Amino acid sequence: MKLVILTGAGISAESGLGTFRDAGGLWEKYPIEQVATPEGFAADPALVHEFYNARRANCLTSAPNAAHDALARLEGTLGNDMLIVTQNVDDLHERAGSRSVWHMHGALNRAKCAVCDHSWNAPAKMHPDDPCPDCNTAATRPDVVWFGEMPYFMEDIYDRLHRADLFVSIGTSGNVYPAAGFVQEAAAAGARTLELNLEPSLGASSFDESRNGPASQIVPEWVDSLLRG
Numbered sequence: 001m002k003l004v005i006l007t008g009a010g011i012s013a014e015s016g017l018g019t020f021r022d023a024g025g026l027w028e029k030y031p032i033e034q035v036a037t038p039e040g041f042a043a044d045p046a047l048v049h050e051f052y053n054a055r056r057a058n059c060l061t062s063a064p065n066a067a068h069d070a071l072a073r074l075e076g077t078l079g080n081d082m083l084i085v086t087q088n089v090d091d092l093h094e095r096a097g098s099r100s101v102w103h104m105h106g107a108l109n110r111a112k113c114a115v116c117d118h119s120w121n122a123p124a125k126m127h128p129d130d131p132c133p134d135c136n137t138a139a140t141r142p143d144v145v146w147f148g149e150m151p152y153f154m155e156d157i158y159d160r161l162h163r164a165d166l167f168v169s170i171g172t173s174g175n176v177y178p179a180a181g182f183v184q185e186a187a188a189a190g191a192r193t194l195e196l197n198l199e200p201s202l203g204a205s206s207f208d209e210s211r212n213g214p215a216s217q218i219v220p221e222w223v224d225s226l227l228r229g
Helices: 009-015 038-043 045-060 066-081 092-096 154-162 179-188 215-228
Strands: 003-007 082-086 101-103 106-113 119-121 140-144 166-170 192-197 209-212
Touching (some): 003 154, 009 092, 038 045, 045 106, 045 140, 166 179, 166 215
Antiparallel strands (some): 106 119, 106 140
């Protein structure tokens, strides 16, 4: 069985990492257009770095939960036939033991040069005057995909979706494209589709089956049922 799993903010929420919509979280303190767009970075790079330094610190104090652990366990059985495509910029999948993980929106623990596109492992704190280790230009930015930018790996993701036997969406809102359209891509190619979410997403009706509840509960239950055959 060839399996593609899409994960969103809902799988990391129980690890203490807030979603875009959490009340009182980082996204309320920092307006999205100021910290998650190329225009915001151009206008105030110091503010953007302050925001991502805070997110990086939050991530470093968080730990994988039972949902991340279950997916790592499943990969241990399926091997290269399983791929996780995540919208999350945290590294909780990797820390749980998953190896086949594509970060379509980039990663908090990576830095990128806005001039030459060179990327490298990010320090805990980044600053606007940090030089690029490749071209030495002070144009360091987080290696994350902002609104208005193209997500990573898109061509390869669609290729895997078209070859999948099963597509599973975990903890996503279903209203952010292109990821929201993955279920239709997979279904059109003949895959079965399953949504695992705290509550039905906006695109829940597009799935063959939906299961609702906390990710730390329903993901391990689903993995156990799949491994039992």
